[in-house]
Amino acid sequence: MSVMEKLLTRRTYRRFAQKAVPQDVVEDIIEAVRLSSCGANRQAVRLVVVNKPEDVASVQPLVKWAAYLPPEQGTPKADELPTLYVAVVQDTAIPGDLNTDTGIALANMTLAAWDKGVGSCIMGAINKPALTELLHIKEPEKLAFMVAFGYPTHEAHIVPLTGETGVKYYLDGQKDYCVPKRSAEEIARYL
Ligand SMILES: Cc1cc2nc3c(=O)[nH]c(=O)nc-3n(C[C@H](O)[C@H](O)[C@H](O)COP(=O)(O)O)c2cc1C
Incomplete structure (x- = not known):
């Protein structure tokens, strides 16, 4: 890996x-x-x-x-x-x-x-x-x-951060963690 x-x-x-x-x-x-x-x-x-x-x-x-x-x-x-x-x-x-x-x-x-x-x-x-x-x-x-x-x-998956999710992680149907992260475009800019 x-x-x-x-x-x-x-x-x-x-x-x-x-x-x-x-x-x-x-x-x-x-x-x-x-x-x-x-x-x-x-x-x-x-x-x-x-x-x-x-x-x-x-x-x-x-x-x-x-x-x-x-x-x-x-x-x-x-x-x-x-x-x-x-x-x-x-x-x-x-x-x-x-x-x-x-x-x-x-x-x-x-x-x-x-x-x-x-x-x-x-x-x-x-x-x-x-x-x-x-x-x-x-x-x-x-x-x-x-x-x-x-x-x-359990597993933990990165999911897109949307207006609906906000930053709060949640559990899906398998009780795996879903962790919203901001997009690359939102966190980084090129000068
Ligand atoms: C400085 C720091 C403090 C944290 N404190 C707690 C805590 O007290 N209890 C807990 O369950 N998780 C704690 N966490 C875990 C965060 O909730 C977790 O990192 C965040 O939700 C993002 O999930 P990820 O680590 O899978 O990216 C902490 C993480 C950091 C970096």
């Missing part, structure tokens, strides 16, 4: 098989962040890997799924939960544009996982105080995002 095909299918996944993410994929996720470009090469992004089943279970109630869908559609059921979380943390003692560096790290780590068939959901709607305590994150480190990982049990 080409990089462009990977980018097409590297979508957000929110229902997963109850199968552990293997260690080589965890190591690829870490390596993808380690190799990421960042301002002045200062490397302020840190990761906390949550892979023990009891720890993964503790994280589950502290993240919020699919704001555009009713919970019965968007929140994974007990047998659909992700099997790995990685916390993305910023070392705020290091100066620079940490949010841009974090965004690049998120893109790279989720693409590296998808290259091995592991889907993900970047999660910003998280209970930061509770997760900071649970994951033993101490100042000057700051929790930025959680990323959920697992083997998806």
Whole structure:
């Protein structure tokens, strides 16, 4: 599969098989962040890997799924939960544009996982105080995002963004995600 095909299918996944993410994929996720470009090469992004089943279970109630869908559609059921979380943390003692560096790290780590068939959901709607305590994150480190990982049990398709769809993703008859995206003409212009 080409990089462009990977980018097409590297979508957000929110229902997963109850199968552990293997260690080589965890190591690829870490390596993808380690190799990421960042301002002045200062490397302020840190990761906390949550892979023990009891720890993964503790994280589950502290993240919020699919704001555009009713919970019965968007929140994974007990047998659909992700099997790995990685916390993305910023070392705020290091100066620079940490949010841009974090965004690049998120893109790279989720693409590296998808290259091995592991889907993900970047999660910003998280209970930061509770997760900071649970994951033993101490100042000057700051929790930025959680990323959920697992083997998806649904598909996700890009559909044209129309006046009717707006930006909100929805489920089709197969319970696959349909994700409206603007056209190339709308997002890019040639000078
Ligand atoms: C910064 C950021 C924060 C997000 N936070 C959440 C979240 O808290 N919960 C969730 O279910 N999805 C979350 N998402 C997933 C987005 O809803 C998803 O990326 C968007 O709907 C587009 O779908 P796509 O990733 O398949 O292109 C987040 C994505 C990003 C990039």
